[in-house]
Amino acid sequence: MSGPRTTRGRLLLVLALAAAVTVFTATVPLLRGFFDLRVYYGTVHTWAHHDGLIYDYRVPGTTYGFTYPPFAALAMLPLALLDRTQAIVASLLVNLAALAVILRILTGPDWRRHGWYRWALCLCLLALFEPLRDTFSFGQVNLVLLALVLGDCLLLATGRERWAGAGIGLAAAVKLTPALFIGLLLLAGRRRAAGVATAVAGAATALAAWADPRASRFYWTEALWDTGRVGRLDYVSNQSLQGVLARLGEPGRPLWATAVLLTLCVWAWRARGAVRAGDWTAAFALTGAAACLVSPITWVHHLVWLLPSFAVLLRAGHPRTAGALYAVLCTSVVWLWFDDASGLGGFLGSNTYTWITLGLLLGLPTGQPRGVRLPLPRVATAATPAARPEHPTTTATSSQNESSPFARDAAAAATGAGLDTGRDLTRSPSSEPTGSTRPAAAKPQSSSSRASWYTANPPPT
Secondary structure (H helix, E strand, O other), rough: OOOOOOHHHHHHHHHHHHHHHHHHHOOOOOOOOOOOHHHHHHHHHHHOOOOHHHHHHOOOOOOOOOOOOOHHHHHHHHHHHHOHHHHHHHHHHHHHHHHHHHHHHHHHHHHHHHHHHHHHHHHHHHHHOOOHHHHHHOOOOOHHHHHHHHHHHHHHOOOOOOOHHHHHHHHHOOHHHHHHHHHHHHHHOOOHHHHHHHHHHHHHHHHHHOHHHHHHHHHHHHHHHHHOOOOOOOOOOOOOOHHHHHHHHOHHHHHHHHHHHHHHHHHHHHHHHHHHHOOOOHHHHHHHHHHHHHHHOHHHHHHHHHHHOOOOOOHHOOHHHHHHHHHHHHOOOHHOOOOOHHHHHHHHHOOOOHHHHHHHHHHHHOOOOOOOOOOOOOOOOOOOOOOOOOOOEEEEEHHHHHHHHHHHHHHHHHHHOOOOOOHHHHOOOOOOOOOOOOOOOOOOHHHHOOOOOOOOOOOOO
């Protein structure tokens, strides 16, 4: 790796980059003011302390309230024990822990090999990733759900399938989008894991129905079908297929249903091929991308589901492609078309993140890794005798491949090829993000306005 060679030089570089990233994230992007956390916090406090209804609460000064299944509110009940500052701290700590789990799963046991310097650079790059920084700034739950789902990926890739599916089931009970991973398990012929996921999701949903029958009845019969509760379909932050069609003025369900069906067919074909090749990481990455595309509303911060795709690209020896796509996802470029997404430029620019997601679904490498090799031995010369057949010069694959899908996927190709499954994640080039500097808007998905926190006087239900 190019750069400073001394510990002091590396420390100074990391500190300078951390300072630059801090200044950038504090001034350039639109800060979200923990808006979603305010929704969770107010909903839980209304429900637990004032006998209010889960879906009647609104953040003061807005029309936005709770939109997840009832089990999500049940899982967030610990917020009822905290004040607002403690809730923010808890959200940050939980998201940091989830991110650590995600990185640990994607890099495998050889994560120590990268050293503090490379990991520090990696964290600086991650802090620029718009979906990730929005997840932290909104106080969102998507990183936790991704960690749960990737936990099942780890179990499947390492052959420890007894509890595989439980993480997916919990994630699907909190939010419906991860339910597509149950479809992946069925495609892969993992019926036991699919059954576990379905049973866990069903049990969690039944528990929520027992805790609050009125809320469950309202959600499954009314709230689920009302996308207006979440936000406008044509809002530029909605980077799903439905968002693209809505910005074109074609929000009709038949056209959207056709696009979803075609997308799911492509996903099924590609994901099944990845599973047949034993590439669980790619299969889960493809499913995450497909889920973002087919969901009626995929806000920018939901695109943390694309993180496994970048791990797959790096593993497959495509650091430039990964770096270019990652850099675009750091720029907040879609917000340039916040006011007007008309014309060819608006069509292409306002849907940039959707095109990236679609490109990953269509072109993400699957199967055996390519081009990630250790240096080959020198060609035999008179001074350096060639290796004898009975002592081949092959690079042994370490036991680390047994405990990570990222490493395990490369194991089949490692014999005789000397593959380096611990690809350096910090080598992806990145450009200077341009982040949106436009004034804050009234919509919570693009606003830095500080709506008042829930108080002891909730709005009337």
